[in-house]
Amino acid sequence: MADPMHQFQIQKIVELKPVTIPGLGAIDLSITNSVAAMLLAATLVVVFYALAARKAVVPGRLQTVGEMLYGLVDGLAESIIGHEGKKFLPFVFTLFAFVLFMNIQGMFLVFTATSQLAVTLTLGLLVILTVVGVGFAKNGVKFFKLFAPSGVPGWILPLVVLIEIVSFLVRPLTLALRLFGNMVGGHVVLKIFAGFVVALGGLGVLGWAGAALALSSVVALTALEFMVAFLQAFVFAVLTCVYLNDVVHLDSH
Amino acid sequence: MATENHGTVETTEAPGHEGGGGLPQLQFEHWGGQVVWLLLIFAVLYVVLSKGLLPRVSGAIDERGAKIAGDIADARRLKDEAEVQARAAAAEVAEARAKAQKTAADAKAKASAEAAERQAKEEAVLAEKLAAAEASITAARDEAMSHVRAVAEETAGAIVEKLTGKAASAAELKAALA
Numbered sequence: 001m002a003d004p005m006h007q008f009q010i011q012k013i014v015e016l017k018p019v020t021i022p023g024l025g026a027i028d029l030s031i032t033n034s035v036a037a038m039l040l041a042a043t044l045v046v047v048f049y050a051l052a053a054r055k056a057v058v059p060g061r062l063q064t065v066g067e068m069l070y071g072l073v074d075g076l077a078e079s080i081i082g083h084e085g086k087k088f089l090p091f092v093f094t095l096f097a098f099v100l101f102m103n104i105q106g107m108f109l110v111f112t113a114t115s116q117l118a119v120t121l122t123l124g125l126l127v128i129l130t131v132v133g134v135g136f137a138k139n140g141v142k143f144f145k146l147f148a149p150s151g152v153p154g155w156i157l158p159l160v161v162l163i164e165i166v167s168f169l170v171r172p173l174t175l176a177l178r179l180f181g182n183m184v185g186g187h188v189v190l191k192i193f194a195g196f197v198v199a200l201g202g203l204g205v206l207g208w209a210g211a212a213l214a215l216s217s218v219v220a221l222t223a224l225e226f227m228v229a230f231l232q233a234f235v236f237a238v239l240t241c242v243y244l245n246d247v248v249h250l251d252s253h
Numbered sequence: 254m255a256t257e258n259h260g261t262v263e264t265t266e267a268p269g270h271e272g273g274g275g276l277p278q279l280q281f282e283h284w285g286g287q288v289v290w291l292l293l294i295f296a297v298l299y300v301v302l303s304k305g306l307l308p309r310v311s312g313a314i315d316e317r318g319a320k321i322a323g324d325i326a327d328a329r330r331l332k333d334e335a336e337v338q339a340r341a342a343a344a345e346v347a348e349a350r351a352k353a354q355k356t357a358a359d360a361k362a363k364a365s366a367e368a369a370e371r372q373a374k375e376e377a378v379l380a381e382k383l384a385a386a387e388a389s390i391t392a393a394r395d396e397a398m399s400h401v402r403a404v405a406e407e408t409a410g411a412i413v414e415k416l417t418g419k420a421a422s423a424a425e426l427k428a429a430l431a
Contacts, residue, residue: 005276005277007278008277008278009277010277010280010283010287015281022323024285027285027289028282028283028285029286029288030286032286032287034281034283034287034336035286035287035290038287038290038294039290039294042294042295042297042298045298045302046298046301046302049302049306049307050306053306053307053310053313054309054313054314055309055312055313055316057316057317058312059313059317063313066310067310067387070307070311070314071314072310072319089307090299090302090303090307091299091303093302093307094295094298094299094302094303097298098298100270107328115278116278116287117278117279118278118283118284118287118288118291119287119291121287122287122291122292123291123295126292126295139300139310141393142254156426159362175302180278182359184278206386221296
């Protein structure tokens, strides 16, 4: 059976000279399959919205889908963050669209960028650093009130603060691992079941029944994975909004 | 789940892995490039979407909303206008009907008044004729009654003359008949 993890192997497509960044050392900026997948996903987002962002009062199919996705994130930001959600809509939408297109792209081609921990962790850190930045810009030093919820008795406060700090620091990790785990898990399972089809198919008549079962599982799992691809992008956007809301409405915390 | 996958990799290890076992995602020599590229791509995508494409999308959505709201407002205005006109028309109809009824009533009253007048005139004429007739009848009767006495006196005189052989005087006859 083919190695189900081989699909996650980074391979260079175009070799580029490493760039040396002071303090970080040399960074290999070669175009790898992961970089190519990200580039493709981002390009698809731009192409999709270049075609979908039309002024037609009666929208076509593409425009309807594009406006539906936009409306989805718009409603999300509005309902979670409130009136100030509009300010963060471009950021949340870029995250959502980028993650969604990377996930979906992985369903069609051999490589999924969001199955790379480097990618999801960077996205998670990007979100949490944005949250911290917005928090400080909006509240100044009062940002630290985030870790001290009001209405907690004094003697238990140190414990609560500790828990709050840990839960805050864990947020980028959970964001990254949730997306990473879902993508890796889905693609590994697909690969294994697809491998069963070939392996069992070579065992004769009895094997064919097993192969058919495995094949139908692959079909069903593929449908499931499409849903997961959308759902994980959605969850990423929801959690980004929730974290942003925490620092935007710190007073009511 | 990650450790499970890990196990799968180790048991089905394919030769020629760069990282030599373990998750390919944990080959840290590939991280730097991915992180830098991701940040670059994300930054470009953010700028393109937030400055170029999303305003167009939201513009189209807002425009559509404004158009729908405007159309609904127009429709409502027209409906109100139509209602006002309908009310005016109904009022006109009611006025015309009232006028017609009044005209009809007037005509009827006039006609009945004329009829009553004519009838009264007729009746007056008839009453006059009746009174004249009654007067002439009374006169005729009085005259007749006045003749009765003369006839009775004559008759009584003739009867007395025949019976007694001598004529009775007029005064005696009058006294006998009174």
